[in-house]
Amino acid sequence: MTAEIKKYTIGALVSNKSGVLTRISGLFARRGYNIESLSVCATEDEELSRMTIILKGEEYVLYQLIKQLDKLEDVIKIGCADELDCVYRELALIKVAASVDIRRQIVEATEIYKAKVVDLSTDTMILEITDAPEIIDAFVKVIKPFKILEMQRTGVTVLARGTHTLKDRDCYGDNVN
Amino acid sequence: MKLNGADILINCLCEQGVDTVFGYPGGAVLDIYDALYRNGKIKHILTAHEQGAAHAADGYARVTGKTGVCFATSGPGATNLVTGIATAYMDSVPMVAVTGNVGINLLGRDSFQEVDICGITMPVTKHNFIVKDVTELADTVRKAFYIANSGRKGPVLIDILKNVQVAECPYQPQTPKNPATKSVLPDKLKDIADAIEKSKKPVIMAGGGIIASESSLLLRELAKKCEIPVTYTLMGKGCIPDGDELCLGMLGMHGTAQAVKTVINADTVIALGTRFSDRVALNRDKFAYGKTVIQIDIDNAEIDKNVTSSMHLMADLNQALTALLPLLKQKQRSEWLNEVKSFKKERNLNRATEIINSASRLSPKDSPIITDVGQHQMWTAQNFDLQSPRLFCTSGGLGTMGYGMGAAIGAAIGSGKLAVLVTGDGCLGMNMNEISTAAANKLPVVILLMDNRVLGMVRQWQKLFYKRRFSQTNLERKIDYIKLAESLGAVGIMLGENDDIENTLEKAFNTACEKSVPVLVDCVISPDENVLPMIKPGATYDTQLDKMEENK
Incomplete structure (x- = not known):
């Protein structure tokens, strides 16, 4: 079992x-x-x-x-x-190697995922994406072939939809939920 | 009224009704000890070692039901408490441990006798506090007592910085808050009552929760009303009188044959304030396979933790049983009780258990019984007949060798009666210094030393599982226990292998009572006795051994 x-x-x-x-x-x-x-x-x-x-x-x-x-x-x-029915969000910053010849391709992927370019230097770019964790996973997969230099994810934040709040949630007693 | 931190602490202890503190002074608690001295209302027992103080506070709490209090200084004083705190945590004993720490200007700089005792005790306390501001001290102390004594009880540590002890702030006395209680859910109670009603072969497993919630009388009422046999765990000993026709004795690894067979044949197990520890359930998956398991516990996290229940209730047992009893009809289960009676077997006797049986007959009624950990502990649990709760102090969860001497001091003081300590030569070796504490305080403690010159329980396992390779279990010590007792201020009495048990014990009890001194009885027993019956760890109940089985 x-x-x-x-x-x-x-x-x-x-x-x-x-x-x-x-x-x-x-x-x-x-x-x-x-x-x-x-x-x-x-x-x-x-x-x-x-x-x-x-x-x-x-x-x-x-x-x-x-x-x-x-x-x-x-x-x-x-x-x-x-x-519960919840909204899950996470933010990631991804620094990617971005020489002039591949910049266009990176920007294209960024636009499709509704991510943003937040920094550009001669050889690198920093991308920012805020979305559900699995969308970020997918975006990272797309960006990976361009060589990710470093990356940071905030971890998931979550709130339930509607009037429901955690502070009002009854989580004590026999039926821990 | 403006007071300094040390005075506020002592005043807050008085608010909580603390009459006795066990402890040991030192640099970081000088102000607290000065306040204690000036206050003069609280009795302080100076132990030989901080570990003894923690165990004494534990023993005091177990026999009185009040919160035990111990003091220690920073650094080594604080770390010496840790084993005692962990022992109390595992057995859900209410305790407040107060430690001093260096001043805020020295904190975090590896100062002399500085240790992060809050960090160290985090996993073995219900909660702990470091007090850095005197204005927070009084409420912290009150909160500590509240936490220690509410829900599933346990130890709380307060670490008070040196500067807080001398700083002043206004103090207003307050009466202690009673722990909040949750109401018991009526639907669930009805289901439980129905299940008990329907059951043909029920058995009650009573744990330490019965004693902690003062529910022994309710338990007995339940058992009598519905004719349900009762077995108890080590922590539950005393919840039902030994010898009662519904009492089956202890359950678990060294439980009685009758208790074990009853559980095997039962269709419903009613677990009250017990957590199905590995020493009780052994094989948690098969323990209650196919049976209805009803679990009532105050700690939500214990429900379904080790054994999955069929129905459960998270509640204080006293409240739960009070509400449950009127829902149950008087019921006769003579067929089942007769079957249970047929499971009864004679106790396995040896020299040690004969001594314990005699002590059980000869010791004054309502004497607290304290044990250390090992073979003698199991023999005592199996053979010492108890009639009431709060008379049995033993380290069940943590299995702390060296617990007994400190706990016996706390139990003797808490109960104001003669205490009986059953110990072994291994355990006594760990904290024998506390005999001097008992002597200094003129405490009537009868120490029955099961002197077998070996670490008996470990040796028994070496026989069972390690082909008699007795690695480090022979104590080649040259201790003369009679002289030892005398030099520590106690009376020493020899009980040789051929000496008369009753005469010797009578003399021991009389001496302890009349002179109000600790009396050590050196009971010489064979190194080769075993604790039986036994179920091997992780094994199922049907494999209980009646005779010793050695792997060769």
């Missing part, structure tokens, strides 16, 4: 204090959760930060992770985004 391994996106509101990231990443390490990405950012409330965690694992691990995180004093709210 092998359970299916999937990718899950988990959102958490945590207190904006020093040491919180250590507590959370320490918990992942000691319980052996396989985390693909973790991003932390400010929120509209200065006492809270928001974390977006991408977990790769079975459904059992998802629920364990949520319940274990929920026990931490600094975790205020937590929930799995995949159960």
Whole structure:
């Protein structure tokens, strides 16, 4: 009986204090959760930060992770985004080798993906793309043959559509969602 | 009222009703110890080592149900607490550990006796705090007690910088907040009641949660009303009187044959405040295969963690059982109870268990029983008959050798009664320094030292799995335990292999009571005894060994 391994996106509101990231990443390490990405950012409330965690694992691990995180004093709210209709966005900056003869081709790909050229030097370009993570994956694949010099991705940010907010989400009790 | 940080700490402890603190002073807590001295309302037990203080706070908490408190200085003082904190964490014991740290001007500069104790204890505390501002101190202390004592209980550490201890700020006393309780979901309760009603062969597995939530009487009521046999985990010992006709004894790796057979034959397992640890469930996938599993636990993360439940309820057990009982009808299950009775087997006896059985008969009623970790621990769990909860202190989850002596001090102080410590020569070797603490405080602690000159449990596994290659399990020590006891201020009594057990133990209990001193009884036993029955790690219940099986 092998359970299916999937990718899950988990959102958490945590207190904006020093040491919180250590507590959370320490918990992942000691319980052996396989985390693909973790991003932390400010929120509209200065006492809270928001974390977006991408977990790769079975459904059992998802629920364990949520319940274990929920026990931490600094975790205020937590929930799995995949159960809701959400907007996923990520930003990437890609520095690519761009000699005069291939610039046109790069710009073409950039336009198709609705990305932007944000810097140009004699031999390089920096491209910026903001989109759903899988679109960024596809864009990176297209750009790769031109030789990527370096690249940075912010990690996923996610918000549910409609009036639903994480801070109002009922994630305590028997039915952890 | 303006006070300095150290005085605020002591005042906050008084707010919480703390009457005893276990600890050890040092450079970074001088102000706290000065405030303690000037306050004069809190009794402080000076241990021989900070580890002993942490275990004592743990033992105190287990017997009283209150939050145990320990103090240590920065650096090594703080790191010495760690094993004690981890022990409390694994067994969900409420504890607040207070450490000092260097001043803010020295913090992070590798100063003398500086250590990041918050970083170190993060995985073994429910939460921890570093206090850098005196205005936050009082609320931090209150929050620490609240966290330690709410939900699934556990240890909290507060690291207070030296400058905070001397800085002043206004202080307003406050009465402690009671932990918030969630209401129990009625739908789920109804389902659980129906499942119990329908079940033909139910068994209750009672864990430490029954004791932590003070639900022993409710458990007994449930068992009696519905005629359900009860087995307990090591942490649940005392939740139902040993010898009660519905009590099957302990479950798990060294559980009784009756408990194990009952679980095998049951159609429904009602797990109350237990987490199906590997020492209880052994093979978590097959443990309850094909059975209805009803799990009630206060910790959501324990539900379905090791064994998948058929139905569950996240709730405080006291509330849950109070609400569940009226939903259940009186029920007779004489056929099932007769079947369960037929599973009963005589206990395996040896010299050690005879001594423990005698101690069980001769020790004063309501004496707390403390064990260390190893063979003697299992023998005690199997043989010492307990009638009430909060009388058994043992390191179940972490399995901390050296736990016993410190815990016995805390238990003796917390209960105000004679404490019985069953230990081994391996374990006693780890924290025997605390005998001096018990002597200094005139504590009646009877130490039954199971002296087999080997590390018995490890040796037993070497017999089982390592073809008798006794690597490092023979203790070639030349200790004279009688002289040792005397030199530490205790009384030493010899119980040789052919000496009369009852006479010797009676003398030990009488001496401890009359003189209010620790009495060490050096019980010489064979190095070759085994703990039986046994289920091998990861094995299924039907493979329980009644006799020792060695691989050759």
